[in-house]
Amino acid sequence: RHLHRIACAHPGDFAAYAPVSGSFWRPHPENCAGPVRLLHTHGWRDQVVPLEGREIRAGFAQGDVFEAMQIWRVANRCVRHYPDLFEIGDGFWRRVWLDCAAGSALELALFDGGHGVPRGWSACTRCPSARIRAGAIWPTPTPRAVSTMTAASMNCRPTCIASLPS
Numbered sequence: 001r002h003l004h005r006i007a008c009a010h011p012g013d014f015a016a017y018a019p020v021s022g023s024f025w026r027p028h029p030e031n032c033a034g035p036v037r038l039l040h041t042h043g044w045r046d047q048v049v050p051l052e053g054r055e056i057r058a059g060f061a062q063g064d065v066f067e068a069m070q071i072w073r074v075a076n077r078c079v080r081h082y083p084d085l086f087e088i089g090d091g092f093w094r095r096v097w098l099d100c101a102a103g104s105a106l107e108l109a110l111f112d113g114g115h116g117v118p119r120g121w122s123a124c125t126r127c128p129s130a131r132i133r134a135g136a137i138w139p140t141p142t143p144r145a146v147s148t149m150t151a152a153s154m155n156c157r158p159t160c161i162a163s164l165p166s
Contacts, residue, residue, distance in 0.1 A: 004068060008032035008075070016105070021115045022049050024063035024071070032075035035104035040065065040072075041092075041111065041121060048115035069108055076100040083108075091120060 004024045007017040009032070016037035023040075042051060042065055053062040073081065078100040085096040097106040111118040 004063075005029070007036050007038060008071070011036035011075070020117050020121065021046055022062075023053065023065045023068045026053065026061040026063050028063050028067055028071060032071060035076045035101040036072065037103075037105040038072055039105075039107045039109060040069070041109045041118065043113040043115055043118065044093075044110050045113060046115045051110075065108070069106070072106050073097060073100070076104040076106050078106065091118065 003017055003019040003022065006013070007019075008024075008029050011032065011034045016039065018039045018041070020041045021043055023042075042049075044051070049062050051065045053064040053067075055061040070081075076097065078097045080097070080099060083095040084098040085094070087094040087096070091111055093110045095108045095110075100106060
């Protein structure tokens, strides 16, 4: 939860941010300092920090992950509200925004689990999909360029590659 606040206030302090099973606290920030590279991973069945957030006690509430993603889309100047790419594989459901500010990246990876770091997460943060080496978490490629990438051409473990649309 604190990582979102840090990324929002200081987007350039780290190469990228990869929060797991947390989001902003309420109230959500009005805006962020600038574009960020962010991979948010969250359990579909998380009851400690539900995707929708929850009130811990009066005046102290966890934020909504989907509202946070809207804040990130605005900060990253993404052209569309809906993702440019959808991927399912290796235990993750990914939603990726590619048409955003240069140098930014935004991805939401959901997994069938609860609160915590999912199995295989550390390997997939190094190479969550073809887009990482192609540039989604680093410089943003076009969706067509991404669709022509292969695991072999990126020296990426095949377990991290989900099928991409042609």
